[in-house]
Amino acid sequence: MRNHKEMRGSITVFLALILSLLLSLVCTSIESVRMASARTQILNSMDIGLYSVFGQYDKKLLEDYDLFALDGSMGGGQLNLAKICDNLESYMKPVLKQNSQKLSLEHSGLTGYRLLTDNNGEVFYQQIVQYMQETLGSQGVQALLNRMSDREKKTEEANLKASQAETGGSIDRYDSEMNQASQKSQQAAEEAAKKQQQENASSDQQFGSGDTQTTQPAQQNPVNNPITVIKRVMKMGVLELVLPSGCEVSTRTISKNTLVSGRQLQQGMEMPDGVIADNSYTSQVLFQQYLMNHLGNYMDSSKEGLAYQMEYIFAGKDEDMDNLKSVASKLLFIREGVNFACLMADNVKRTEAQALASAIAAGFLVPPAAVVIETALLLCWAFAESVLDVRELFAGGKIPLVKTSADWQISLANLGNLMEGLDSMRKNNDHGMSYEDYIQVLVLSVSKEKKVIRAMDMIENTIRNKGRAHFNMDSCVVALEAFADVKANKRKEFHIIRQYCYE
Template identity: 55%
Template structure:
């Protein structure tokens, strides 16, 4: 009996231990299943929430962002969280578990404009990398680098040509000649102005020399400098823009632009975007902008029509931004054309002969060098007007001129306005207006392109129906959410999950 009793007690003890293990295992499995169900609920909730991305941003700009206003006018995180919770709750009710959210919220979130726009920048650059591939990026980088170097030097040469006070020196010499002529007349005390037969006389008005003079070989020629001086006082847009196409008069208020207002900030969370200032990334971002923003040749349908020009000019109206671009193009072409004139012996000989003729006609032979410099500037400017006019007409202009691609003759400069369209010609191997825009954009800093690019995207979305209060600093790129969920056993589970479009 004692032996049987001891066996019963032993089995009872072993069974109680086994039951405890089974019970603990069941509780552990149940807890794991509960946690898994909560995690699934969070994942499904975040996926469903971020599936409500802004359709306009995706369709027009290939960007994924969640509208943080949830249909309102201001960033509304409470509404965003309620939306998330509405997707979590049905999952928690599955399998007959009595799971209930006690509390929850966002422990971090990133907005498109966070980190000085780096979030927006990263998404645009990532899209371009996926689209072009590594090989396409390298080809684009090489091509743009070559064009940038040539046009940058040309613009510097153009500024140097303009800043040399060439025309001021010319005016000074002509005025001196005029004053000497008057002094001689007073000393001679003659009653009538001696008529010149074309060899040694000149009339002046307001400091400008008369156009006509003799070239020393009894052939009448014309001084083109006064004509160009008058043309240079005209509006550059009147000279280069096709009258039939016209110019946009759109003007908008910039006070509520991303680059002008105080923007909202997100809440720090792990995995923040690191600053990327590499040349390849900047070039990809610029390509992104030029592919999606309007310009003079392909105007945007909303907001400012010349959006790429806005990045260069930063003014509130299309006309002003276009004028800034036109002036820069004239400067670039003037540098290129002046360099060619200096390198062409035949054209230098023409300018030298003409300068000597003008100097002799005005009895100021020592001024021939200054006159020749003025002729070079005027000839380069006249050629540049035709170049830029061709660009605005949709044609192409060679980066470097040759005798075959040169358009304006020295004799035709005084009649430039009469032959603006008959003299200009395109060159299929040259650069178009949009090519020049890309090169000009490379002179702008990353911050300028980023801020002004966001300005244009934001204002374009605002003109869509029902989107007049759209703001990029209300667009969410990533969220970190945390919830406390209670079970039927009054145990509370805390779960934290992240989701990001990148």
């Protein structure tokens, strides 16, 4: 009987031990679930906080420029990280208070952040490229690349031809030849007059004073020399030549020292996934197309800031007028190279120029100068044609990048009447390129670094002129890495780090 009771007692102790182990396991499991739940809730609070902070993106940047960025200055101009952290905490705390978990936020802060202007604007650049890729699609991107590649190639050829033409040198040679011819002609005239006087004196002695014979010098038929007219035209202001009558030019200016390109920029804090520069041709073409879509130019001027923003991307000057002059001069230079090459390849026009050059040389009694005069004539002819081309572009017309003989506007006979025919002689070509097409080609030659920094100048300046005088591009946050220390149930402390960025 005693043995049976002892056995029952042993079983009871064994069951008690088993139950205590089971209870311990259950309690541990429950606590583990509670901690896992707490950790999940903490992570959710951080995610919701970051989403909510970045949900306060700058609406003007998105509406006007399709850019996502958070104004890290909170309207104050300079980056304010403390306010960003306070904002993040204000969204985290309500989530931490949910459920029965006793979660308290001990500390929080930023371990990294990226600004729109970081890496010399690479962050800004890549967001734009990504936007353009998504907007155009693969087929649209390829079509744009093909079009721009062809135009760039032809423009480079035109630049080379214009450089080879070197108008100034050829005109200088013409001036030198004409001056020498004039001096020789004057010397010959003086010698002839002196000889005539000697002959007259001899005749007076032979026939007497009453029978004086006079010999009239041979008169050269006057030859119309258009080079003298075009030389005067070349000295005129470029805008005076190429802008149609009645057009007003913007006189707006900017202070570059207050913009992105002129001041010391705020820098972000390095994040684990750094930004790798994209220097591909595709990205540059897409970036440039974005600029054409979002910035003003002479044909479609901006209402705020500089009126001619694409011209600023090309020239980078403080005044609208100076930027426009730079573009007009470059267009004239390119067109002159193309037109000179067209003349050199046109046998009919070259024959006309040779004939006129020979007549001018004969008129000045310097037949050997005919070759120099012919080159000067061709250059003046190409210049006059280029003036009409660029004037047509500024009037809203189109001009082919590479012109054929059929597209020619001014004849050699009318060269001297260029100023009278600036508007009557020029003509539009529907299959040609517009002013905006040409300026896009010009901007292709500008380095990526200059285009990016100047584009940020224009966006910053425009937004400031819309009423936000303290707006700074280098206060715009595009990525954050934040940490938080949260205590759960007054015992265990969790340390979490999360990232968020606009993509």
